Structure formats: structure tokens, C-alpha cells
Amino acid sequence: MSKSKFKNPVVKWIDHRLPVFSFMDHELNHYPTPKNLNYFWNFGSLAGFALVTMIVTGIVLSMNYTAHVDYAFDSVERIMRDVNHGWLIRYIHMNGASFFFIVVYIHIFRGLYYGSYKAPRELLWILGVLILLLMMATAFMGYVLPWGQMSFWGATVITNLFSAIPLVGESIVTWLWGGFSVDNSTLNRFFSLHFVLPFVIVGVVILHLVALHRFGSNNPIGIDVRGTQDTVPFSPYYTIKDLFGLSVFLSFFAAAVFFFPNFMGHPDNYIEANPMVTPAHIVPEWYFLPFYAILRAVPDKLGGVLFMFGAIAVLFILPWLDRSSVRSSQFRPIYKIFFWILLLDCVLLGYLGAMPAEGIYVILSRIATAYYFFHFLILFPLLPYIEKTKPLPISISEPILGGGSAASAFAVREKR
């Protein structure tokens, strides 16, 4: 079989001893993929693209960056002003972080809507949540590196959260800082970790892909692939679709980089860090705002920290919280509505995270936080007992072939 697959004798020789070409042929070329995937399935490859972009631009930036409290801010400005196209590299990296999170958040909500976390894809989902956690740590430390006011005060606020841990909290914070305040040693270790964590992410992404290719992609109707009639080979069908998705993504990304590079940043970060001057409002980057809102919604410091981490923790156990065996929301009329409420809830939390913690914002934050945990801890386990799901189609290719009219749940869906 491998004899006839490759014509090039060198490739054939290598592949016989080291079957990398067979592997790529199998996983990237023939890899059978459900033929009914919609555009929401583009975001996985987009996230991969974003990761590579961040690593490549980050390595170039690190060649010009100085991790020292006296020089960090100026070294970033030197990149912006004197390094050839340094502004481009830095703006790609800076906006790339935001776009990476946009893509990953859409990817996660896609998984929530179509039940992609359900058996047998539990580990695939858990690895994904782990990637999210690593991304957050990496992004947080990266934001400290330009050593602006928000870098410094954001780092101070977030690292101080660990002081809420009983007994050892203060010692842990001192240990994290490498001193008694956010200072040079903090900046150095954050730079070091910010450099290395992305490669850890690459490792987990590889595991994520191995787990994905075990059972293949989920699909919009959420039923298992029955045979070859339900799939198409990954190439050319999904390589071209991913290329189209990438072009659209790059159009938005380039528009931000070239025309609104500072829209998602905070002006205060163009003021050099000053431990003697606290900004009026310390706000994290937008992608942390929902979690920041949860943190501030709880009146107790330790409680706030626990709820904030709990918001991620519930994602890890989601495959076992959701008791419904039906994957896709298309056949879960009640869950579908709650899905949109959860999405609205998260956007609301993000908005509240940017507002001052006072008056109506606090009350709304508490309601939104309560809903978030209600959704995961109560709704997911209990909803299947009261929800009447719609009948599932027999196979993926049936509705595409036009199938039976009365029996098909698809016919109902199409009419709407």
C-alpha cells in the first residue's frame, strides 16, 4: 500500500523508515470529515493559525525587547519607532492576542451549542479548556511586559488575589513576585514564562488534535458518522474552506492592525509604569472582563477568587454535568434558548467587568454571576429530565439527500 502511495523515490525511501508522509497523508489529506460542517467549524484552524502567528511575532519581538523595569517601556517604543516594521510586528502581536481570544471564545461557544464535549469527546474538550487556561496565563503575563501603568497595576491586582488563600496567601504572593512588590524580578520571570508557555500550549494543542482525530469532528446535527457517504476527505474540501475562512479572518485582523491598532488596548498603558501613581480605574484586558466581573461580584475576597476560578473549573467537568445524550441544540428546543441566555450573560459580565464596582453594576454582576453558575451546575444536569428533544435524523447524508418528509426532524427545521 505504501509502495503505491508515493511516486517520489526519496519520499518513498524515507516514508518506509519514518512514515511521516503517510501520517500527513492520512491526517491532513484523506482524513474523513463530516460533510455538513458549517462555518463555525472554521474556528479551530483559525485558533491554530493565531497561535502560530503569536509565536512567530513573539520570537521576533523578544529579540528586541529588554526585560528590565528601567528599559522595558523604552525598548517597546524603540520597536515601535526604530526597528524596521517593528510597529507592524508589535501591533500584530498585540491585536493578535485579542483576535486569538475572539476565535477561541467562538470555538468554545460552538462546542457548547453543538454539544461537542459529549462522549466520546470528553478529553478533547478538557484539553481545550486546559489550552484556554494556559492562554489566559500567557496573555496576562504578556500584558505586563510593556511595563505601562495598566501592565504594572493589573499585575499587582491579579497577583494579589493569591493573598486571599488562608494562612499561606501572603507568602505565595511574595514568592510569585520574587520580592515584596511587583518589580524587576517579577518582570523577568513573567518574560521567561511568557516565552515558554506558548510552547506548552503547542504541546497541548497536539494532544487536542490527536484526541480530535480519534473520533473526528462533531457536526451541526450532532449524530455520529455512519459511513463514507457522510464524510468527505479533508483535502481539498476543508483545506479550501479553511483557506476561505482564514481570508475572511485575516481581513478583519488586518483592518484592526492597520487602522485601529489601539482600539482594544487601554491608553494608560502608553504611560510608563509608576508604582507611586495608581490609575483611577484598573481594568484588565477585555478578554478577562467576564471573569473580573465575577471576581468583584462576590463580596468576600477569597470567595471572589474561588468563584472566578470556579467559572473555569465548571468547564472542565461539563461533559459530566450535561446529562443529555443529544448533542446538537437543533434538537434541544429549551436548551437552545438557554444557550443564548448564557451567551448574553457572558457578554453582560464582560460589560460589567469594565464598569466601576458600584451601585447597579454590582447588583447586575451578582445576578449575572448567579446565572452563570445556575446554568452549569443546575440547568445542565436537570434540563434533560424535563426537556422533550426532537427526533434525530437517521444519518448525516439523509437530510442532504432529501430524505423522508414526515419523519425527518430536518424538514421542520428547514421551514422555520
Place this chain on the structure above:
Amino acid sequence: MIKSLLLFFSSHISKLFISLVIISLSNFSFAAGEKISYPQLNWSFSGILGTFDRASQQRGLQVYKEVCSGCHGMRLLAYRNLKSIGYNDDEIKAFAADNNVNTINDDGEVVERPARPSDKFVSPYPNDKAARAANGGAYPPDLSLIIKARPDGANYLHALLTGYVDAPKDQKVPDGMYYNKYYSGNLIGMPQPLYEDGVEYADGTKATPDQMAKDVTAFLAWASEPEMEDRKRLGVSVMLFLFLLTALSYFAMKQIWAPIKEK
């Protein structure tokens, strides 16, 4: 009844969602705090195709040099950078040579020499403490990044520079402080810097405070983002390329998928 309500809800909720996203996006750059609104000016450098007005920038440099530079530094800018606002090498050399920088001579003594184009703009004070001491404790911020370091920077700066008015009767203005209607808290340590004919423009433009504020803002906007014109120009080419790539990949995708979709 409940079912139809739910149906209605689910069909409209995505629209609601999108509008909420837009609302929250439009708000989050002004994250929190009482908001003072500044007059919104029509800057030549705003917008996707906006460029700097060279004449205005050069007048702005004059305002910076004759008015602002008494207290405010521009430490991230080098004299050589002035080339991109239309000065030639000789002009830059002469401009730089008006300032002195410290250097160490062959005998190890600290001596002064005239600044060269490769030097950074010389700050008016040797250090932050000297700057504070000379200004009643208030620190005159470095202006290299001032437009990027303030929300709605250009409009803010123009408003601030023209915002000196008489304090309301119930407002007590302490010694060394001044009343400015656009400054957060209204009391600012900087005295009114711009007065009618405070500078004499070489090109004959009437030096009103409003004109000077506009010019120095144009100059400082460039100082904050010297790459802006290059960035936008490159951006237009990149966008054109990406639209082409998007269209090509779209039609290629349609063609490749056609046999599958027909079935």
C-alpha cells in the same frame, strides 16, 4: 402559548445579542468614571485614509519648541525623526544644535556638546524630581506619547489647551493651580500656555490659541504615532490583497464543493 413565546424569543435573541455586543463595544473604551465630553474636531489624520498636515505639524513643532518645551520633554523622539515632517538634513542639524547634551571627553570629564540629529530630544529637566521641584510639585508629563496615552487624545489635548476659563464663583482655586473646564477635577497645575500671538508663525498663519492648539496637537499626534502614514498606506494594499484572496478562495471553494452539494 409558552412555546410560541419561546419560539419568538429564540428567533429574535440573536439580533438582540448583536445589538448588545455593539452597545458594550461602544462603551468599553470609556471604561468607567465621569466623562467630560470634548469638542470633536475634524483632524486631517483621523479616519482610515487620514494623513498629517505637514504645514500644521511644522507650526506645531514651533509651538512645542517655543512654548511647551520649557517644561515638557519628548524623550522618545530623536531630532532625525523630524525628517518625516518635511525638514532637510541641514535644518535638522541646526535645530538639534540649539540644544546641549552631556558627554564624557577623553580626559574623563563631563562636558557639554551641541546635540546631533541622532540624539533624542533634550528634556528640560535633568530628572523627574527636578521637574517636580521647578513646578510646585506637579510633574509636567513627557509628551512623546501623550496623544496615545489619553482617551480620545487629539480632541482631549486641543480641548485642554483651549479650556482655560474663569473659575465659577463657588470654586476656590488654590495658589499654583489653574481652572480648566476640560481637566478632570478642573484644577490643573499647568498655567494657560497659549495666548493670542504667543508665537510668530513663519508662514504667516494667524497664531490664535485655537490655531496653536490644533497645530501642536497635529505635531504631537505624529510624535505618538510616527508610523501612522506608512501603516495606513500599507494597510490599504493589504486589504486589497485580502479582498482578492477572499473572493478567489470563495469561488474556488464553491467550485470544489459543487459536486457534493448537488447530491
